[in-house]
Amino acid sequence: MLFIGDDWAEAHHDIEIVDESGRRLARRRLPEGVDGLAGLHALVADHLAEDAEAEQVVIGIETDRGPWVQALIVAGYTVYAVNPLQAARYRERHGTGGAKSDPGDAHVLAELVRLDRAHHRPVAGDSAVAEHVKVLARTHQSMIWSRQRQTNALRSMLREFYPAALAAFGEDLAGRDALAILGVAPSPEGGRRLSQSKITATLRRAGRQRNLQSTTEEIQAALRTPQLQAHPGVVDAYAAAVRSLVAVIAELVTQTEVLRAEVEAGFGRHPDAEIYLSQPGLGTVLGARVLAEFGDDPHRYADPKARKNYSGMAPITRASGTRRIVLARYARNRRLADALYRQAFAALSTSPGARAYYDGQRARGATHHQALRALANRLVGILHGCLRHHRRYDEATGWPSHTAPAAAA
Numbered sequence: 001m002l003f004i005g006d007d008w009a010e011a012h013h014d015i016e017i018v019d020e021s022g023r024r025l026a027r028r029r030l031p032e033g034v035d036g037l038a039g040l041h042a043l044v045a046d047h048l049a050e051d052a053e054a055e056q057v058v059i060g061i062e063t064d065r066g067p068w069v070q071a072l073i074v075a076g077y078t079v080y081a082v083n084p085l086q087a088a089r090y091r092e093r094h095g096t097g098g099a100k101s102d103p104g105d106a107h108v109l110a111e112l113v114r115l116d117r118a119h120h121r122p123v124a125g126d127s128a129v130a131e132h133v134k135v136l137a138r139t140h141q142s143m144i145w146s147r148q149r150q151t152n153a154l155r156s157m158l159r160e161f162y163p164a165a166l167a168a169f170g171e172d173l174a175g176r177d178a179l180a181i182l183g184v185a186p187s188p189e190g191g192r193r194l195s196q197s198k199i200t201a202t203l204r205r206a207g208r209q210r211n212l213q214s215t216t217e218e219i220q221a222a223l224r225t226p227q228l229q230a231h232p233g234v235v236d237a238y239a240a241a242v243r244s245l246v247a248v249i250a251e252l253v254t255q256t257e258v259l260r261a262e263v264e265a266g267f268g269r270h271p272d273a274e275i276y277l278s279q280p281g282l283g284t285v286l287g288a289r290v291l292a293e294f295g296d297d298p299h300r301y302a303d304p305k306a307r308k309n310y311s312g313m314a315p316i317t318r319a320s321g322t323r324r325i326v327l328a329r330y331a332r333n334r335r336l337a338d339a340l341y342r343q344a345f346a347a348l349s350t351s352p353g354a355r356a357y358y359d360g361q362r363a364r365g366a367t368h369h370q371a372l373r374a375l376a377n378r379l380v381g382i383l384h385g386c387l388r389h390h391r392r393y394d395e396a397t398g399w400p401s402h403t404a405p406a407a408a409a
Helices: 034-047 067-074 084-094 102-115 128-161 163-169 176-184 188-193 196-206 212-223 232-268 273-278 284-294 304-311 334-347 352-363 368-389 400-408
Strands: 002-008 012-018 024-031 057-061 078-081 316-320 323-327
Touching: 002 034, 002 102, 012 034, 012 102, 024 034, 024 102, 034 067, 057 067, 057 102, 067 078, 084 102, 128 163, 128 232, 128 284, 128 334, 163 176, 163 188, 163 212, 176 196, 176 212, 176 232, 188 212, 188 232, 196 212, 232 273, 232 284, 273 284, 273 368, 284 304, 284 334, 304 334, 304 368, 334 352, 334 368, 352 368
Parallel strands: 002 057, 057 078
Antiparallel strands: 002 012, 012 024, 316 323
8 A cells, every 4th residue: 555645735735655664655746737646646656566456545635625636536546634733733743843844744644644544534425416516505605704794894884984874774784775875875965965766766776666665764864863974084985985895795795696596506406405405494505505514425424423523513522530521612614513503593493393402401501502502413413314314304203302292292
C-alpha cells in the first residue's frame, strides 16, 4: 500500500508518499489542475506494485470538495477528508516547537492515514442528484445570509438618519413594500413629500393587491411623524447609500426566489425526497438542505449515533475526576445545524409526539434552546431509521411513548 499526504493550496499541492513502514518514497510540489493530477498518477505508478489495485493508494487531504478530490475518487484511490483541526492536533504529535510548513503538513497527513485511518472515514460517494442539490441548497442559503447582512446594514443606516422608515416598515426592510417606497423616497424629506396616490401607485407596481388604501395611510402617517434630523450635509450621502443598498437587496430577493425554484426542482428528483418531506417540520427547502448536508451515501453513517454526532445536535460530555459537564457541540456543520434547529421548531406545531418530547425536556429544567437541540437530535435518529428502512415517517412509530397514552384515551 501507498500512503499519500496532500496539503492543498489554491495553486499547488504538496505531496508526500510513504510506504507501510513509514519510509518516505517521494516528496513533490505539483500544480493544481490536469498537469498536477497527471504528475500524481505518475508518482503512484512509479512506486506502486504492478499487480496492486488503485484502492491500495490511501490519500489524506483537508477537504472533501472540488474537482481535484473528485478526480482522485474517480481514479479509484481511497481518499480521507481530514478535518483541519484534527490535522493541527496531529501535527503536535510530531513536534511541540510550533514549526509549520506545507511539506511538513503533507508528511503529517501521510502519517495520519498510515497509522490512524481506522479512526477516520473515507470520503463518501454521494449521487449526482445529491451533489446537484447540495450546490443549489448551499448557494440559496448563502444568498439568504447575504441578504440578511445587507438588510441589517440598511436598518443601521436608517436608524442614524431616517427613523421614520423604521417606524413605517419595522423589521420587514427586505419586503416588497419597504424596498419599493425606499427606492422612490430614500431620504426623510422625500418620504414626507409622498402623497397617498404616489404611495399607492408604488405599492401596486411592487405587486401589492390587497389592503392598498389602509397600507398607504399607515405608511404615509409613519413617514410624516416628527423625528430628529441628521446633519444636513450628510443627508444626501445617506440617501445615496440607501438607494444603493435597496437596489442590492432587491436583486438578492429576486435571485433568492430564482434559486428557491431550482432547489425545489432538484430536490424533487431525488428518490428519498418523499421520506424527507414526510418528516415533521421539513418542507422542500429545509428538506433539501438536510439532504445536501447529510448526503445520500447509504454507508456513510454506521448507526444513528454517527449521524447524530455529525449533525451537531448530540451533546458532548467532559468528565474529569468528580467533575462532569454536558455541553452543546461547538465544532459542527453550521448549515446542517441551522436546518435541523429550524425543523425542530417547526415540528412543535405539526407533531404531537415532538411537542410532548419538547415539553418533557422543559419540565426537567432544560432551556428553550436546549430542549430544541434535544428534539432535533431525536428527529435525526428518526430520520436515520426512515432512510435505512426506506419508510415514510409515522407518528406512532417515531414517538411510541408519547402516542400510546393518547391512543388509549
